[in-house]
Amino acid sequence: MTIALDPGNTTSTISPLLHGQFIEFLGECIDEGLWVGPDSAIPNQNGIRTDALEALKRLAPPLLRWPGGCYADTYHWRDGVGPQDQRRTTYNENFGTYELDRHGFGTDEYLRLCEQVGAQPWVNVNMLSGSVSEMRDWMEYCNRAEPTDLARSRAANGHAEPYGVRYWGLGNEPWAGGGTMTPSTYMDLYRLFASSMPSFTHSNDEPGMMYPIACGPDGNKPVERVEWTREFFRELASFRQPPISAYDLHFYNWNIDHEEDSSTQFDQAGWRRVVEGCLELEDIIDEQWGLIRAGLSAMPRPEVPQDPRLESVDLVIGEWGNWHRDAFEVRPALRQEVTMRDAVTTALTLDILQRNCDKISMACNAQTINVLNSLILTDGDATILTPNYDVFMMYQGHRGAQAIETPRQDQQTGVYAFASVKNRKLLVDLTNADMDAAVDQTLTLPVDVRVEDMRTLVGEDPHQFNSKQNPDLLRARRNAFDAPIGREVTAHLEPASVNTLTLSLA
Template sequence: MIDTNQIQGTISPYLHGQFVEFLGHGITDGIWVGRESDIPNIDGLREGIVDALAKLAPPVVRWPGGCYADTYHWRDGIGKPENRPTTYNENFGTYEQDQHQFGTDEFMHFCELIGAEPWLNINLLSGSVQEMKEWMEYCNRKETTSLSNERKANGHPEPYNVQFWEIGNEAWAGGGFMTPQDYVRKYRQYSSAMPTFKQNIFDKSKIYKIASGPDGNKPLERINWTRDLLNEISKYRQPEINALDLHFYNWNLDSDTDMPTSFQEDDWYRVIKGARELALVIAEQKQLIKDGLEKMPVPESSMDQQLQKIDLIVGEWGIWHKASFMAKPALLQQVTMRDAIATAISLNILQENCENVSMACVAQTVNVLNSLIITDQDKTVLTPNFDVFMMYKKFQGSRLVQYQTREKNQFVDIFAAIQDEILTVCLINSHINSKQVVQVDFQHLAKGIFAERLVADDVTDYNSAEHPNTVRTKQISFTDKISTMKEFDLPAASINIFQFKLIK
């Protein structure tokens, strides 16, 4: 039963964010082909990717990492292309030269073309406070300074007004193998040095400061990290912190024979089960943040702040198959209906937690892990995950609707949201080979107005340069009969979206 009288939070578009990194061919030979390339491009940006992502219109894109962020010096990527240095990228087995042709201004241009806000990750490991400060000034300073003039000379007179800044990345591992105490000491320095770009003391504009959250895949460490980090922040004066960035991957590492496009029934259900773990991690982390904030001491002076709210972000999430560790280019993996369904389940969990999670970015958008787009020489291939994100655009800005089931069906996931009397319902059948029949009670008269489905002839099917549309969303016939009860036949391994006009 879908109870449209029980409406919760609004589903933020920021839950559908994207992540791109200098890893494998995620950017080089993926997003970036160069201005002189024979591949159709817009100022060096692959036209096929720009066109596809402009259609998707992701709300935010995170860059330059990821692990790469903590070895990245932003000045390497600005100025005349022929004057930029060549370095070597060992990030996650990339092992390629980096000519730094895609830098800050190219990334900002990319975001402008696809309608996304930029999220920048600061180099906390090998950079410096001064380097961070100068990068922010270059991006955001409106007033005439040497750095704003440099940005103008590089082709962008107006400031980029970047709101989202993360201090470091995965500080518990490749970001420095820090303890929470180590990290907070550095966070205090970097956070304090951030310019505000305010025009006066009453200016409400704000830089959104993101701290490195825990490794969501370590059950004990993730509890200790968040608890100890907040405890350390509570000591003496509390630095401003707007969000904690949790990373969680649906690891599929248990079988040497499980390949991204060749797997057995047990492999299928292992990945589906792994996607559902995200809900438990979010609930746990949100409680830890709540507990930590309740212990924040009241400042001795009214001039000092008391932290009362810290958002939870899932800055990296997705399916990670074992075979991708050996892939060339690095971490390239194909996307089948198994990945699409796990992705849809993950998006459902994020949306169900729209009051607990403020932003999330899938890892990654192009050519890496749980990608939406794969490139093959001059071809741009949209994976089934691209279709999933396009289907889920219908939920952006909607209000979460509660539902109850008479009998729990472990293979059917239900999600519903409403906006302007239009009810959108997602029904996922995760059974690998059997259809499921579901009855839904709407409590109100409802008229069907639209339906679409993502399903494959075989669960191991995928899209390639030779066959780019093997797995594509299709609009399906749908009765417009007005009633309070609907019955749905859900094909095996399918994602189904139905929209209704409520008649009250």
């Protein structure tokens, strides 16, 4: 009933970008969620809901992906720049949204939001209904320092300095709504778009700032995802390679096959099914990482030394989270409540990402507001922080820390664990994924430690969720923890709870 931790046995640095978020024009994620417009009676700052903005500032997401998702492949960026009263009105059919789209929240609003909350932007390009020239112009508008027409247009819209957008996704889910393509047809398009990206450099010796992200497979299709990645890298190896920095895997923890199970109503079997479902991601990461390594090993060696050989492609996860059956049936689209079942799987997923920080460089929770695995829900003028928000806040200390080699689970207690160390402090995650039973979990270390803090996120009932009527029903609390300095720490963990311990090396 113990977990052994050695702060000297570290693996890799946990990139803060693993704690990324995703906002899309889907349901009320952006419109009416994040964006209410400057004329709204709801308190706002230049059109962005004040309470949501302040919550995001506290969260400080290191990465924010936009405008989709599926929406990206129908989005034309010029619809969303310039004076608000001169922007086009279009219709949004994205994933059951079915609403007018007045494009109040566009490129400048998004990139200013990133600046306000401290996030790196990840912009997804329209590869399905857009064009190479449209992509180039968008990049020019965002990044060109020289006074070109598009740079002057950006300045006229209130931002004289370049935004410096580095991360660009080329298309989205081309195996489905992004074009129902094959790896071969997608690669043909990818070569055109990636090869056309401006470098924003000033000499041939200066490395380009751009980080092109290719679409990876549907992580929920065990056979297809393997063949997609194999064929993608076979096509990539043909003749010369286009610029490519990363490969984007998507994985959802589907909970859609059981009519009696909803986001708030579930039994023991439903609890276990969803908890176990999120753990599949770790096997998928190992599988895809191995396929990428194999694909890179087959890259051709250039005939002349001036041509570089492709030797590295990062694995990233652009979308992850729980997806419950009732999200398909609601209006606005894909809204679901967030219980402790979701908080537990969010914690376990973050632990997977952090444990595999040598393989995964970026990841985005889907989605931040009002859609699926939300951190924030809105209800009229109310802004509700879900227990998922607390999990991300509890885990902030892992950003930039060194991952400690940690057993994923104590086989006796069933407790899931992860730990990291930074500045002589250990942050230890302990998740009790048992729906009913509390447990005492012991940690042993080879050095003396002092317990500085313990935080617990738990509810009286795992079916509870935060609402407009009771917005703080599920909130992380600080636990009194009186323990002597030593090499053993025992923590009491409530059932269905997420816990973090902060230990300092004595």
